[in-house]
Amino acid sequence: MRDAIVGDDVFGEDPTVLELQESVAEILGKEAALFVPTGTMGNQIALRSHCGPGDEVLVDRSSHIFNYESGAAGALAGVQLHPIGGSGDFPTAAQFASAIRHGYYWETPTRLLCLENTLNKEGGRILPQNLVADIASVAADRGLRLHLDGARLWNASVATGQPPATLAEPFDSVNVCLSKGLGAPIGSLIAGSRDFIQTAHRFRKMYGGGMRQVGVVAAAGLYAVRHNLERLAEDHDNARILAEGLEPIKGIDATPERAETNIVMFDVPQGRALELVDAFGAEGVRVVPFGPSTIRATTHKDVSRDEIQRAVSSIQSVMTRLA
Numbered sequence: 001m002r003d004a005i006v007g008d009d010v011f012g013e014d015p016t017v018l019e020l021q022e023s024v025a026e027i028l029g030k031e032a033a034l035f036v037p038t039g040t041m042g043n044q045i046a047l048r049s050h051c052g053p054g055d056e057v058l059v060d061r062s063s064h065i066f067n068y069e070s071g072a073a074g075a076l077a078g079v080q081l082h083p084i085g086g087s088g089d090f091p092t093a094a095q096f097a098s099a100i101r102h103g104y105y106w107e108t109p110t111r112l113l114c115l116e117n118t119l120n121k122e123g124g125r126i127l128p129q130n131l132v133a134d135i136a137s138v139a140a141d142r143g144l145r146l147h148l149d150g151a152r153l154w155n156a157s158v159a160t161g162q163p164p165a166t167l168a169e170p171f172d173s174v175n176v177c178l179s180k181g182l183g184a185p186i187g188s189l190i191a192g193s194r195d196f197i198q199t200a201h202r203f204r205k206m207y208g209g210g211m212r213q214v215g216v217v218a219a220a221g222l223y224a225v226r227h228n229l230e231r232l233a234e235d236h237d238n239a240r241i242l243a244e245g246l247e248p249i250k251g252i253d254a255t256p257e258r259a260e261t262n263i264v265m266f267d268v269p270q271g272r273a274l275e276l277v278d279a280f281g282a283e284g285v286r287v288v289p290f291g292p293s294t295i296r297a298t299t300h301k302d303v304s305r306d307e308i309q310r311a312v313s314s315i316q317s318v319m320t321r322l323a
Contacts, residue, residue, distance in 0.1 A: 117167065
């Protein structure tokens, strides 16, 4: 970051940003990419680039776009989100197909389908690629665009052994994050065709994402994609060890086989998630509530195997004391 060569990225003159965009576009098998400050901005720029005010977007009910982006789709793009499926299950191609509007003038026109891989709210589960292919076929048959929130697509790639470009291939646009398991301090990219990225560039400016000498940050992103992809397997191993350690603790319901990547969801006694998050935090274990009785833990490059074991011991101690 210190040694990054910088320029004015608003004018497309930052060489480090350009190198990052070209590298990620190549990794994802897309024509072009655009650097943005956050994953939420990347998703919202994609929605605005694909749709107009009054359009409808079909999304997985568990998706980040639907649950955790502060209503931005309606507030910024003027689009309506139509959630598909139920909690705990992947939405099917048939469910998406049945939700597409018929085109009557009194209906909200369906323009875009969105998927997420891995699914944050469902504990980092990997979206099966055969399901993606079925949903992509529905979109193509009905003339709709397909967007992927791939904030943790890198994790899905490492866990399945499928290249990121293979996982991204069915989608018209893809959003990937550098600041999750890859360890960069900030940044995401959206990728797609050159025409799509040209449109997205304008909306990045409109949404306040045009930055100047941002190569200092893009340099960290370049390091992340060049050095930290394969090591995500360590995070996946640590997540399974964490889930296995939590499973026998009285008062905790953890399912190790659902820890497919770097996220562990576990249930606690009814209504006590916030209390326990604070209690675990006092012991140095930082987790977040995902409901009144559900807690999420994530593993990443700054959490060692020894620290996983210490976390299990600390959580065991808290649960024994509070019992």
